[in-house]
Amino acid sequence: MSDTTAGEVLTTKDGQPLKVALAKALRREKLRSLALIAPLLIFVLLTFVAPIVDMLFRSVENSIVEETLPRTVVALREWDADSGQVPDEAVYAALYADLAVAVEEKTHTRLGSRLNYEEGGMSSLFRKTGRRIKRMDEAGPFKEQFLEADRKWGELATWNVLRQFSPRFTDGYFLSAFDAQRTADGIEMKPDNERIYMLLFGRTLFLSIVITVSCLVLGYPIAFLLASLPLRSSNLLMILVLLPFWTSLLVRTSAWKVLLQQQGVINDFLVWIGLISDANRLVMINNQTGTIIAMTHILLPFMILPLYSVMKTISPTYVRAAKSLGANDWTAFWRVYFPQSVPGIGAGAVLVFILSIGYYITPELVGGTSGIFISNRIAYHISSSLNWGLAAALGTLLLVAVMVLFTVYDKIVGIDNVKLG
Amino acid sequence: MSALPPYASPVQRIWFYSFRVICGLIFFFLIFPILVILPLSFNAQDFFTFTKEMLALDPAGYSFKHYHDFFTNPDWQQALTNSVMIAPIATLLATSFGTLAAVGLSQSHVPYKPAIMAVLISPMIVPLIISAAGMYFFYSRIGLQGTYWGVVLAHAALGTPFVIITVTATLVGFDRSLVRASASLGANPVTTFFKVQMPLIVPGVVSGALFAFITSFDEVVVVLFLGSAGQKTLPWQMFTGLREQISPTILAVASLMVAISIVLLTVLEMLRRRSERLRGLSPG
Numbered sequence: 064m065s066d067t068t069a070g071e072v073l074t075t076k077d078g079q080p081l082k083v084a085l086a087k088a089l090r091r092e093k094l095r096s097l098a099l100i101a102p103l104l105i106f107v108l109l110t111f112v113a114p115i116v117d118m119l120f121r122s123v124e125n126s127i128v129e130e131t132l133p134r135t136v137v138a139l140r141e142w143d144a145d146s147g148q149v150p151d152e153a154v155y156a157a158l159y160a161d162l163a164v165a166v167e168e169k170t171h172t173r174l175g176s177r178l179n180y181e182e183g184g185m186s187s188l189f190r191k192t193g194r195r196i197k198r199m200d201e202a203g204p205f206k207e208q209f210l211e212a213d214r215k216w217g218e219l220a221t222w223n224v225l226r227q228f229s230p231r232f233t234d235g236y237f238l239s240a241f242d243a244q245r246t247a248d249g250i251e252m253k254p255d256n257e258r259i260y261m262l263l264f265g266r267t268l269f270l271s272i273v274i275t276v277s278c279l280v281l282g283y284p285i286a287f288l289l290a291s292l293p294l295r296s297s298n299l300l301m302i303l304v305l306l307p308f309w310t311s312l313l314v315r316t317s318a319w320k321v322l323l324q325q326q327g328v329i330n331d332f333l334v335w336i337g338l339i340s341d342a343n344r345l346v347m348i349n350n351q352t353g354t355i356i357a358m359t360h361i362l363l364p365f366m367i368l369p370l371y372s373v374m375k376t377i378s379p380t381y382v383r384a385a386k387s388l389g390a391n392d393w394t395a396f397w398r399v400y401f402p403q404s405v406p407g408i409g410a411g412a413v414l415v416f417i418l419s420i421g422y423y424i425t426p427e428l429v430g431g432t433s434g435i436f437i438s439n440r441i442a443y444h445i446s447s448s449l450n451w452g453l454a455a456a457l458g459t460l461l462l463v464a465v466m467v468l469f470t471v472y473d474k475i476v477g478i479d480n481v482k483l484g
Numbered sequence: 485m486s487a488l489p490p491y492a493s494p495v496q497r498i499w500f501y502s503f504r505v506i507c508g509l510i511f512f513f514l515i516f517p518i519l520v521i522l523p524l525s526f527n528a529q530d531f532f533t534f535t536k537e538m539l540a541l542d543p544a545g546y547s548f549k550h551y552h553d554f555f556t557n558p559d560w561q562q563a564l565t566n567s568v569m570i571a572p573i574a575t576l577l578a579t580s581f582g583t584l585a586a587v588g589l590s591q592s593h594v595p596y597k598p599a600i601m602a603v604l605i606s607p608m609i610v611p612l613i614i615s616a617a618g619m620y621f622f623y624s625r626i627g628l629q630g631t632y633w634g635v636v637l638a639h640a641a642l643g644t645p646f647v648i649i650t651v652t653a654t655l656v657g658f659d660r661s662l663v664r665a666s667a668s669l670g671a672n673p674v675t676t677f678f679k680v681q682m683p684l685i686v687p688g689v690v691s692g693a694l695f696a697f698i699t700s701f702d703e704v705v706v707v708l709f710l711g712s713a714g715q716k717t718l719p720w721q722m723f724t725g726l727r728e729q730i731s732p733t734i735l736a737v738a739s740l741m742v743a744i745s746i747v748l749l750t751v752l753e754m755l756r757r758r759s760e761r762l763r764g765l766s767p768g
Contacts, residue, residue, distance in 0.1 A: 089593060092591065092592075092593055093593050093594070093595055095588075095591070096588040096589070096591035096593070096594045097588065097594070097595065098588070099584050099585060099587055099588025099591075100584075100585045100588040100589060100594070100600060100604075102581050102584060102585070103581040103582060103584065103585035103604060103644060103648075104585070104600060104603065104604065106577075106581050106640075106641065106644075107603060107604055107606070107607065107641055107644060108603065110619075110637045110638060110640070110641040111606065111607050111615065111619075111641040111642075112603060112606065113622055114615070114618035114619040114621065114622035114623070115606075115610065115614070115615070115618045116618075117618060117621050117622040117625070118614070118617055118618035118621055118622075121621055281510050281513070284503065284506055284507050284510060285507055285510050285511070288503075288504075288507045300511070302749070303511050303514055303515050304514065305749055306515065306518065306745065306746065306749060307514050307515065307518060309698070309745040309748055309749050310518055310741070310742055310745045311701075311702045311719065311738075311741045311745070312702055312704070312719075313702070313704060313719050313722045313723060313726070313738070314518070314521070314722075314738040314741050314742060315517060315518065316726065317521070317722065317726055317734050317735070317738050318517035318518060318520060318521050318738070319517055320532075320726060320730075321520070321521060321524060321532045321533070321735070322517055322520065324532060324533075326531075326532070326533060327532060327533055328520060328524075328532075328533050328534065331533050331534070360513065360514070360517060363514060364514075392496065392499075417609070417611075418611075420611070421610075421611020421612065421613055421614065422611075423611075423612065423613045423705050424704055424705060424723065427727070428723070428726050428727060438611065438613035441613055441614075441617055442613060442616075442617075442709075445617055445620060445709065446709070451621060454617055455617065455621070458613070458614045458617045458618070461611060461613075461614060462610065462611075462614050465609065465610065465611055465614075469609050
């Protein structure tokens with residue numbers, strides 16, 4: 064290659080340096096692949112990621128006090144909460160001005176129900192004052208008039224709540240989600256009988272572990288059998304795994320509702336064979352047993368499929384070699400086969416666990432009150448109690464838990480190796 | 485494990501058969517709940533259990549009345565219509581966006597690939613209740629909550645990861661030199677895509693579409709929050725039916741849905757075999 068001496072630059076036909084031309088081609092290729100991905104990326108960002116971000120934001124957002132009572136919030140900054148005195152006339156005057164506008168726009172009841180999450184009685188206080196505000200004397204003095212409307216305006220607790228929740232952002236929802244509250248002495252746990260969320264998180268965790276272990280215990284033998292049978296018969300048996308996998312979740316849940324009822328098929332059968340008497344029918348639904356049985360059934364295919372795909376790759380020669388070296392069946396399985404199937408166990412267990420801690424439908428239908436999960440509480444706060452901030456905070460905690468677990472899953476299996484069917 | 489060797493000891497013999505029995509019981513646990521609703525859906529009574537007449541195989545114990553109720557009850561018919569209106573559009577959106585993106589992702593130089601992949605797969609990983617909560621809050625802000633398009637867009641977003649995964653899996657076995665060959669013969673990228681690439685990845689696209697369809701058709705959590713009474717789908721109607729006024733019509737609907745699953749499963753299995761045959765991986 065005499066013509067490519069040092070210092071001379073390789074060029075393309077039209078005189079461009081080769082490196083530049085290659086870089087250009089590479090850039091064009093990158094742009095093309097990004098252009099193909101862009102529509103979906105934008106679609107998912109708008110329809111899915113933005114809602115999730117909105118939820119994270121909602122769990123700390125608290126602009127309602129500042130928006131409804133802007134002048135009061137400013138006036139309250141001057142007030143010394145530790146003085147043991149209720150605020151002075153200026154604050155009451157600001158409150159009058161704010162509430163007059165709020166009542167006009169009918170926003171004072173919304174603020175009342177928001178503050179009611181933090182302190183009981185705030186909702187009725189705002190309703191009552193809202194009705195009286197028009198009859199108040201515009202000239203003042205406002206303090207007496209407010210105290211006349213409701214004695215609560217003369218209490219320190221009322222003003223403390225207003226002041227505490229006047230900033231734009233609050234950690235109040237997260238404190239509630241952790242069963243904690245902010246008192247005069249700082250953050251402390253709620254009294255034992257009011258702690259529900261930690262109990263629910265604990266139960267969600269416990270039931271998910273029980274379900275994951277049951278799935279593993281039932282799934283391992285099946286995956287082992289499927290992996291060791293000849294392809295023709297294992298394909299046939301695979302249908303028994305794939306049919307439940309493909310059947311609607313609600314179909315399977317209704318099937319369990321039918322089977323587990325007190326007047327249902329299983330109880331009828333047990334009474335008929337004489338194992339239990341008609342009066343002592345087993346209670347297997349609307350409690351934790353119902354949730355565990357139904358969810359183990361629903362999630363079992365998610366355990367079997369990853370286990371199967373790992374076991375398929377374990378060469379039978381290793382076990383044969385172990386046996387020829389004198390290992391008995393158990394040793395050959397436990398010391399040689401089982402360690403090779405551990406990645407499958409990890410993949411299946413993490414998958415089942417991730418799916419089960421976020422489950423909503425099945426616990427709602429067969430869980431009663433003792434078998435419900437944290438997701439049921441989130442749904443309750445969205446649709447019944449309308450405490451969206453708390454729902455968002457609980458959702459955020461659940462999301463963080465799932466993300467941590469998913470990182471583990473990614474480490475074990477890799478996000479690209481997810482297989483379906 | 486596949487067969488017992490002739491020299492097996494009695495212990496091995498006992499273990500071999502008891503292992504098969506255990507597996508049989510687990511298979512029974514998997515399949516029995518689905519099979520049991522089929523005969524129960526023909527119950528002539530409004531019970532959720534086998535009546536004496538049914539056990540005696542007396543024809544009087546069986547009837548089509550729950551199926552009749554499903555096909556005549558306006559509530560169920562409305563739910564069926566809504567499901568049929570929502571799922572195909574969501575599938576179409578998910579499949580077209582998803583296929584394009586999967587083709588883009590399979591190119592050799594994709595910048596920020598792990599981050600993009602994480603975003604695109606996220607609808608599958610985030611628990612449904614969280615997706616539903618977030619979408620409910622956000623779609624209420626922009627006025628999509630309680631509308632047909634709100635539900636369709638949400639379902640399409642939930643279906644895309646399945647399309648990405650299945651199409652990417654078929655593209656792994658795709659020979660890139662075919663694209664170059666087609667380009668060297670003068671075809672433009674669009675022609676190459678539709679004439680060369682598409683026919684080869686079609687099994688992946690179809691199975692991705694089936695996954696997206698079943699995701700939307702079965703989905704209940706998101707539609708429960710995002711939909712209004714006008715978007716009541718079949719699973720939603722089943723959910724209310726199970727929670728409030730439990731009626732045996734649910735069993736008839738459930739049986740019909742099992743039939744749909746069997747059809748889907750068969751189609752998928754055929755596609756898988758075709759794709760394996762095309763790639764020379766046939767089990768023979």
